[in-house]
Amino acid sequence: MSSSDELIMSSNELVEAHSLLWHSGLDYMKSMSLKCAIELDIANVIHKHGQPIPFSKLVDSLKIPPSKANFLYRIMRILVHHGFFTAQKVNGGKTQEEEEAYSLTNASRLLLTDEPALIMNMKSLSLFFLLPAVVNSWQSWSTWLKNSDDMTLFETAEGKTWWEYASQEPGLNHLFNDAMANDSKLTAKIILEECKEVLEGLKNLVDVGGGTGTMAKAIVNAFPHIKCTVLDLPHVVANVQETSTDNLNFIGGDMFSEQIPPADAILLKNVLHDWTDEACVTILKRCREAVLSNGNKGKIILIEIVVETQKTTNKETTELQLLNDVFFMGLSAKERTLLEWEKLFSAAGISHYKIIHTFGIRSVIEVYP
Ligand SMILES: C[S@@+](CC[C@H](N)C(=O)[O-])C[C@H]1O[C@@H](n2cnc3c(N)ncnc32)[C@H](O)[C@@H]1O
Structure with missing residues (x-):
């Protein structure tokens, strides 16, 4: 068929194509x-x-x-x-x-506030996605794509990295940390109810990029013998450091330069999708060293998306995974398919992994250094 023949559409086809574009503009x-x-x-x-x-x-x-x-x-x-x-x-x-x-x-x-019966709240995450600075950065998407510099889209739009921006805006820092903490409440419930075995037998765990410690607190409550350490940026842990206890400790620092304390397990929840492949390999190598220096039987626990694009996968699951993937393009980061995860593991010197559980669009992956 010649290209001009392809331009001839039936009325139905024309209306359908027109509607898709109209709908996408107003989504x-x-x-x-x-x-x-x-x-x-x-x-x-x-x-x-x-x-x-x-x-x-x-x-x-x-x-x-x-x-x-x-x-x-x-x-x-x-x-x-x-x-x-x-x-x-x-x-x-x-x-x-x-x-x-x-x-x-x-x-x-899930938008109700101060309701103890609700285990989590989605208000902060919904507002975070729609923050003017977050939304505005997408206005320069096509221009950014053509630039050959290595700045992220967010940096191009705002003149600083997302993490610098968050550290300088206390309201936004609070909103972001609250969004993450609420997500951790959901994840902790799922893990403790559906794949608790991933934490069994551990004596200590470091939650790298663990935010304000919601996940670590849930782990310590369920397994009081596990000593947990949360390593996150200084502005994130600043207000929670004084809540440290015998088995929950906070370290304010940069995971790329701060030594990751040796542990039986390192938890990386929603962390690697914030980073480029190169940065992820560095993070995984540092986590691997921390586990290996504590003996040979440790593991890294990832809670991340494994993008599924096969036709058999639920369309809404794939759509939300792909929406997350393009969203993280703002940080030059991404969501990864299984093949992309395997490449990362291999580049970090890791050969074994096991997907322990999948919930919603995310999976719990055990990685053995
Ligand atoms: C998407 S959030 C996930 C937080 C938490 N793991 C969760 O799922 O609730 C990523 C976390 O990585 C932290 N982070 C970013 N850069 C970091 C760095 N260089 N060193 C340590 N933590 C970092 C952020 O402050 C943030 O808390």
Whole structure:
């Protein structure tokens, strides 16, 4: 078929192609309506109401001026469409006319704050993805791609690395650390319920890039005989160092220059996807040395994505893995396929690994130095 023949489409094909591009251009409205709902604290307002909240009551509770009520109605309509809330018709309101009343879904329950029954919260992570500095860097994506310098996209846009940026913005540092800590609450629950054996028999563990220590605390609570050390950047551990105990210790330093303490196990959770292959090989080599210097039977435990692009894989799983992959392009980093993981291990002098468990889009991988 000649190239001009390919340009001839049926009406259906034309509408389908047109819709895909139209939809892709507006996809960010889903993110922005979620951000708006979080900033307005809609989930907590609905929860505090104790029953489905009629639209007119929601308008009053959020102090939305009557002239803007219709805008809120339409934001709620798309949020319901995307599964963040549900809506049902009720009689009532000021005019006694039928109106919508909104309830939470499991997704919006994860936006509730100060709810001890909830093991984690997704508010900080959702807001982090949509921070102006994070979103703005993507405006220079195509320009950055053509530059031959080795700056990351984030550095090109902001003039500093993401880690420098986070260290200089206390609010953002807190938001990021809180997002990671909440993710660790979920991961700790999964590991302790579904593959606890990965931690059994260990006497000590170092969580490299372990953030504010949520994962390490969960490990110490479940296995009080394991001595845990968290190594992370000084600005990250600054406020938690005083919470050190006999079996939980924090070190503020750079994993590329600070010595990683010898241990039976080194945990790297969501760390390697922040780095280039070269940096990952350096990190893995340093972790390997720390394990080997403690005897021969240790291991490195990775909690990371293994990208699956086979047709048999659930489409949504692959999509979220690929979205993460392009997101980490902002740091010149990436999510990796199994083959790419194997290449990294081999470059770091590691020949054996085992995927112990897969949950959602991530896997727990034991790596034996
Ligand atoms: C994506 S976060 C993961 C945090 C934690 N492991 C978790 O999953 O909740 C990456 C962590 O690596 C830390 N980090 C970045 N550069 C580092 C360095 N040079 N040395 C030590 N930690 C570093 C960050 O401060 C951050 O806490």
